Structure formats: structure tokens, C-alpha cells
Amino acid sequence: MPVARAATPAIAALVAAGVAHEVVQYRHDPRSASFGEEAVNELAQAGDLSPAQILKTLVVALPKG
Incomplete structure (x- = not known):
């Protein structure tokens, strides 16, 4: 679900790229x-997903850009 103001840099990147996505909590x-393991297990159980379909992304800002 694209949001008007992205909650994270990763979501902002998805919105900027026009990538269809859904935020699940x-x-x-x-x-x-x-x-990570907890997130995969909980999200797989909550939806109709296999653990292999769930990706966790970390976005890191480096001091030198």
C-alpha cells in the first residue's frame, strides 16, 4: 500500500520507483x-505466504554517501 509520506527509506524508494507493494505489520x-526469523514466521502465518516469499530489507546511510 503506497503511503503519502513513507514510513521508511525503503518504502520511499518503492514509492519513487512506482513498485506495487503492501506494508504488513x-x-x-x-x-x-x-x-528476522520471528518476522518471517509471524508474517507467513498471518497471510497466505511461504517464508521464501518474504524479504526483509535494511537501508543503510553511510557517512560518505
Whole structure:
């Protein structure tokens, strides 16, 4: 779901590139040892997705650009 003001740089990049996307959220369990694994498991269970269809992207701003 494109948003008027992107919540993250990754979403802003998707919107700028005109890429169709959907933002899906879940409630993080602070007891979880692995954020990435937890995200994949929760999102796969919440939707009709396999873990292989879920991508997590990190966007990093480097000091030298």
C-alpha cells in the first residue's frame, strides 16, 4: 500500500520507483531471540505466504554517501 509520506527509506524508494507493494505489520515479542526469523514466521502465518516469499530489507546511510 503506497503511503503519502513513507514510513521508511525503503518504502520511499518503492514509492519513487512506482513498485506495487503492501506494508504488513505484526506485534514483536520482546522475548524473541531472532527478529528476522520471528518476522518471517509471524508474517507467513498471518497471510497466505511461504517464508521464501518474504524479504526483509535494511537501508543503510553511510557517512560518505
